[in-house]
Amino acid sequence: QVQLVESGGGLVQAGGSLRLSCAASGRSFFNNVMGWFRQAPGKEREFVAAISWSGGSTLYTDSVKGRFTISRDNAKNTMSLQMNSLKPEDTAIYYCAVDGRRGSTIRIGIPAYDYWGQGTQVTVSS
Numbered sequence: 001q002v003q004l005v006e007s008g009g010g011l012v013q014a015g016g017s018l019r020l021s022c023a024a025s026g027r028s029f030f031n032n033v034m035g036w037f038r039q040a041p042g043k044e045r046e047f048v049a050a051i052s053w054s055g056g057s058t059l060y061t062d063s064v065k066g067r068f069t070i071s072r073d074n075a076k077n078t079m080s081l082q083m084n085s086l087k088p089e090d091t092a093i094y095y096c097a098v099d100g101r102r103g104s105t106i107r108i109g110i111p112a113y114d115y116w117g118q119g120t121q122v123t124v125s126s
Contacts, residue, residue, distance in 0.1 A: 002026035002115050004096050009120030012086055016124070020081040022096030022117060029053075030074040033099040033106050035113060036081050038092035038122075047108040048094070049081060059106045063089075086124045093119040 008020040020036070035050030049060045049070040058070055067086075072079040079096060099107060100114030107113075 002098075004098065004115055004117035006094065006096050006117045006120040009094060009122045011123045011125065014086060014088055014124055014126050016086050017082070017084045018086065018122060020083065020094055020096075020120060020122070022079040022081075024077040024079075024098065024115075028074075028077055029098050029115075030077075031102040033101075033104070034072055034079045035097050035099070035106075035108075036070065036079075037095045037097055037110065037113075038090075039095070039119075040089075040092040043092075045095070045110060047110075050099075050106045050108065051079065052104040052106060053102075054104065057104060057106060059108065061108075083122070086122075088124045088126045090122060091124050092122060094122050095119045 003025045036048040039045040051070045069082040096117045097113035098115040
């Protein structure tokens, strides 16, 4: 059974940093794009960042460019999101997800991602 487990969320002041991790089990995803999404209270879930299977391609939503860095370790079946210069508007539940289609093309639409974690709360205070 496939399972994605996020960790690393918490409460941080504006300008601070957090590192989120996602551990996958049940199968290897070294051929799949992996991504991070977030959902703020009262808002729809949105794309944050994604990384190709090799790590050679990454994509970020405009609001996090230059502040967030996505990475993955295929040997450990894990993915991370380093978040720096956090802002109150980054407050949300962050979800890791895996694109069910094998390949290196990064897709940002939620329906493209077949596997999801339960989420980890990130709260940024002003």
